[in-house]
Amino acid sequence: MQQVLEALVDPVRRSIVTQLSAADSDVACGAFAIAVSKSTATHHFKVLREAGLIRQYYVGTARMNALRRADMDEAFPGLLDALTTPQARQR
Amino acid sequence: MQQVLEALVDPVRRSIVTQLSAADSDVACGAFAIAVSKSTATHHFKVLREAGLIRQYYVGTARMNALRRADMDEAFPGLLDALTTPQARQR
DNA sequence: CCATAAGTACGACCGTCGTCAAACTTTGAT
DNA sequence: ATCAAAGTTTGACGACGGTCGTACTTATGG
Numbered sequence: 559m560q561q562v563l564e565a566l567v568d569p570v571r572r573s574i575v576t577q578l579s580a581a582d583s584d585v586a587c588g589a590f591a592i593a594v595s596k597s598t599a600t601h602h603f604k605v606l607r608e609a610g611l612i613r614q615y616y617v618g619t620a621r622m623n624a625l626r627r628a629d630m631d632e633a634f635p636g637l638l639d640a641l642t643t644p645q646a647r648q649r
Numbered sequence: 650m651q652q653v654l655e656a657l658v659d660p661v662r663r664s665i666v667t668q669l670s671a672a673d674s675d676v677a678c679g680a681f682a683i684a685v686s687k688s689t690a691t692h693h694f695k696v697l698r699e700a701g702l703i704r705q706y707y708v709g710t711a712r713m714n715a716l717r718r719a720d721m722d723e724a725f726p727g728l729l730d731a732l733t734t735p736q737a738r739q740r
Numbered sequence: 741c742c743a744t745a746a747g748t749a750c751g752a753c754c755g756t757c758g759t760c761a762a763a764c765t766t767t768g769a770t
Numbered sequence: 771a772t773c774a775a776a777g778t779t780t781g782a783c784g785a786c787g788g789t790c791g792t793a794c795t796t797a798t799g800g
Contacts, residue, residue: 559740560660567658569651570759589777598759600778619767619776634737640727642730649724659788679746689789691748696787708796710746 564633565609570594571602575611578625579642586620620627653725656700661685662693666702669716670733677711700734 566572570592577590587603594602603623606612610633613624630638640646661683668681678694681713685693694714697703702725704715721729731737 559737561656563654563663564757567654567748570758572654586776594758595760597776597779601758604778616767618784619730628674633740634731635734636727637737640725640731643726646650646725655787661788677746685788686790687747688749688791692788697749707797712747 559634561609562630562637564610565605565611568602568605570598571606572641574602574606574623575625575638576642576647578612578623579627579638584622584624586622588620590628650725651677652700653702653721657698659693659696661689662697663732665693665697665714666716666729667733667738669696669703669714670718670729672700674712675715677708679711 566575573592574590578585587599588596589635590599592599592602596631603612603614606623607614611626613626615622627638630635656719657666660671664683665681667709669676678690683690683693691740694705695711697714698705701720702717704717706715718729
């Protein structure tokens, strides 16, 4: 839980989770709308992965990211819902 | 939202919120089970207050703390519920 | 009036975190 | 074989946040 919150408190990482939640399929690392360098992006994906929020797999040179929503909903019911709500994203 | 998450990511502050949520009435600053000095405690209460999570008022020399659950539930539905759930506290 | 209790305010210290650039790896295409 | 695309790794830097001690304020009780 502590680890999950530490992952979600960063705006960039929360944006990644939000974009993943809104997408209808998995997303490559380079396809996110985040304004940081590649190395910083790699760092953020690592934090999200180690917190159990995403799963990653390769497709050619692209590393795909999948939101582990079911696992999260089981471990922390309501948390991702509370964060990906449209009004939550706005405020 | 960002401010609320930054307030809730600290274990001491989340413990304060949890204890407030479990209590059936408001709690004085000195009555919490937190292992930090007085000045550090004051700092944490200030962060919680500025994030809108608690309200404070004096009763003699004691400063009472009230959880603003209704305001939070309106602004960020499900967030406090997700964090104060017994299984959330455990994990 | 004085002492004690309950917090607050102010600096200071230190660790952690987000950030980047540069060098490297691996895969796929020409 | 070469080259480009996509990430990773490493190291460094700077800022912010949690912590504490000390000094200060305010209120209650004897």
